[in-house]
Amino acid sequence: MTDTLEAATDQSPRLPDYNARRLGFTAGVIAAAVMLLAIAVLRLLSGVQSLPEVVAEGVLVNLPGALFSAVLDSLQHAAKQLFYLAIAIGMLIVGGLLGRWFAAAPTWQRACKMVIGLWVVFGVVIYTLLGAGIFGSALSAGPVWHGLSLLLIFGVYGLALWHTYAWLAHRAMPQLPDTSRRIFLRNAAVAMVATVGLGSLWRLTIGGTVAGGTQVPTRVAAGGSTPALPPNPPPFDLKGISPEITDVNDFYTVSKNFIDPSVDAGGWKLTVDGLVDNPMTLNYDQLTALPPTEGYYTLMCISNEIGGDLWGNAMWRGVSLKWLLEQAGVHADGYKAVFSAADDYKDSVMLANALNPDALLAWEMNGQPLRKEHGYPARLLIPGIYGMKNVKWLTGISIVANDFKGFWQNQGWDDAAPYQTESRIDVPHGRDTLSAGPLSVGGVAFAGNRGIQSVEVSTDGEQTWQAAQVKPGLSSNTWQLWRADITVNNAVHDLRVRATDGTGKLQTRQSADPFPSGATGYDTVRIAVS
Ligand SMILES: Nc1nc2c(c(=O)[nH]1)N[C@H]1C(S)=C(S)[C@@H](COP(=O)(O)O)O[C@H]1N2
Numbered sequence: 001m002t003d004t005l006e007a008a009t010d011q012s013p014r015l016p017d018y019n020a021r022r023l024g025f026t027a028g029v030i031a032a033a034v035m036l037l038a039i040a041v042l043r044l045l046s047g048v049q050s051l052p053e054v055v056a057e058g059v060l061v062n063l064p065g066a067l068f069s070a071v072l073d074s075l076q077h078a079a080k081q082l083f084y085l086a087i088a089i090g091m092l093i094v095g096g097l098l099g100r101w102f103a104a105a106p107t108w109q110r111a112c113k114m115v116i117g118l119w120v121v122f123g124v125v126i127y128t129l130l131g132a133g134i135f136g137s138a139l140s141a142g143p144v145w146h147g148l149s150l151l152l153i154f155g156v157y158g159l160a161l162w163h164t165y166a167w168l169a170h171r172a173m174p175q176l177p178d179t180s181r182r183i184f185l186r187n188a189a190v191a192m193v194a195t196v197g198l199g200s201l202w203r204l205t206i207g208g209t210v211a212g213g214t215q216v217p218t219r220v221a222a223g224g225s226t227p228a229l230p231p232n233p234p235p236f237d238l239k240g241i242s243p244e245i246t247d248v249n250d251f252y253t254v255s256k257n258f259i260d261p262s263v264d265a266g267g268w269k270l271t272v273d274g275l276v277d278n279p280m281t282l283n284y285d286q287l288t289a290l291p292p293t294e295g296y297y298t299l300m301c302i303s304n305e306i307g308g309d310l311w312g313n314a315m316w317r318g319v320s321l322k323w324l325l326e327q328a329g330v331h332a333d334g335y336k337a338v339f340s341a342a343d344d345y346k347d348s349v350m351l352a353n354a355l356n357p358d359a360l361l362a363w364e365m366n367g368q369p370l371r372k373e374h375g376y377p378a379r380l381l382i383p384g385i386y387g388m389k390n391v392k393w394l395t396g397i398s399i400v401a402n403d404f405k406g407f408w409q410n411q412g413w414d415d416a417a418p419y420q421t422e423s424r425i426d427v428p429h430g431r432d433t434l435s436a437g438p439l440s441v442g443g444v445a446f447a448g449n450r451g452i453q454s455v456e457v458s459t460d461g462e463q464t465w466q467a468a469q470v471k472p473g474l475s476s477n478t479w480q481l482w483r484a485d486i487t488v489n490n491a492v493h494d495l496r497v498r499a500t501d502g503t504g505k506l507q508t509r510q511s512a513d514p515f516p517s518g519a520t521g522y523d524t525v526r527i528a529v530s
């Protein structure tokens with residue numbers, strides 16, 4: 001078929017340039033869509049981060065934190081999905097533009113050149129600029145995987161472009177040759193076998209995430225039933241107040257990933273190394289055979305807005321991180337503990353935080369194995385510091401002497417990240433219409449491991465404050481329920497809350513965005529009293 005096209009330069013039929021470019025664009029978009037399909041198949045089979053994810057994370061990390069935070073604020077929970085959607089649309093457009101260029105000389109040689117060109121530009125230039133290393137050498141799956149998979153997906157694009165263009169051109173001008181059906185079917189089969197083959201081969205061998213009995217229980221991942229939790233004790237059992245222990249189904253989840261890693265406990269390993277006398281590697285059975293300890297910990301995302309719901313409280317069971325590090329013979333002169341994870345996430349805490357007697361390496365949450373979204377098979381709970389430092393899907397702990405900066409810190413988020421003192425009004429709900437008279441107000445307050453000393457409510461725009469009853473926390477690392485019984489009349493337009501932490505420091509009144517150190521300000525609920 002190509003000979004026909006090539007021999008045919010002069011007298012043979014040719015599409016007008018305008019038409020050719022337009023068809024080229026269309027063919028390019030279609031080819032990019034086929035490539036996205038191949039990416040999705042490869043992603044699902046191998047479990048390894050794909051090109052759009054590597055690009056998204058690279059862009060995210062390199063974006064100025066304030067800008068990122070502003071985008072996040074305006075898009076809220078849809079931000080991640082929209083971001084990936086934008087990347088997918090961007091890929092379709094770039095695919096279309098390349099298709100236009102291809103249309104100037106639509107031969108398979110030119111398609112090959114494009115494939116190699118894309119492979120080098122992405123694998124060498126773009127991946128390096130985004131911090132993923134040449135052909136992904138800085139990522140956990142390594143350059144062999146990323147090199148091969150990039151070549152494969154660009155190959156799929158090239159093939160799809162060549163066939164689609166020939167087909168479109170033939171439809172527009174029947175004198176132009178289409179590629180033969182036999183060759184099309186052969187190429188489609190080769191592309192499919194290569195994609196499915198590479199993905200499955202990776203999963204079955206090097207990837208080590210073989211589907212099997214120890215996979216994260218789907219019953220749980222699908223949001224199944226969880227053990228019944230005790231109701232809040234009176235007087236903190238107001239209708240609408242947060243349950244003191246959050247059901248796993250209702251516990252917020254945040255990660256940088258479009259698709260969270262599905263780690264198979266069978267192939268999972270945790271290494272402890274760096275400034276330690278006895279570096280060690282533990283598998284899942286060895287880890288869960290260590291002396292267990294459990295406790296209640298509240299987690300809050302540093303992106304949580306005032307009044308937001310990115311916090312929850314659960315009972316976690318695991319091993320003391322301090323104990324584990326002592327077994328490894330941690331050096332007292334270590335500066336930080338660096339945590340790595342199966343999703344290529346990294347973060348660090350000061351060694352003193354890792355050696356906090358309450359720091360926990362957990363494998364259970366509310367009496368069940370961790371769910372995939374909460375970090376199965378193992379994750380950290382570090383007292384007093386925001387959620388981002390509580391690394392999920394943990395694979396490595398390394399004690400280092402330098403000031404390592406993690407995933408979000410490279411973007412400008414606070415590295416120390418101590419919890420701000422926060423309080424939230426759960427009841428009444430905003431915009432409730434209430435009748436004048438007695439009113440019970442309630443909610444939660446949290447200040448990391450500093451505890452909450454007191455909570456106050458104001459009905460008069462902060463001129464006066466009334467003390468609330470505060471329940472002791474389930475541990476020194478949890479939020480605390482509070483309740484205030486007040487009286488309202490039609491002069492009350494809003495309710496405000498503020499807490500004082502265990503050190504006697506009042507919650508910060510000044511409003512601040514979550515970026516870079518966590519939101520501050522007082523939660524305010526508008527009410528109408530009739
Ligand atoms: N490996 C890994 N750990 C991670 C994250 C991540 O993206 N990857 N996100 C962090 C952030 S930003 C938060 S707020 C908490 C959320 O924990 P949860 O989803 O169990 O509530 O996990 C942290 N641990």
Ligand SMILES: [Mo]
Nearest residue numbers: 301302387388
């Ligand atoms: Mo977070």
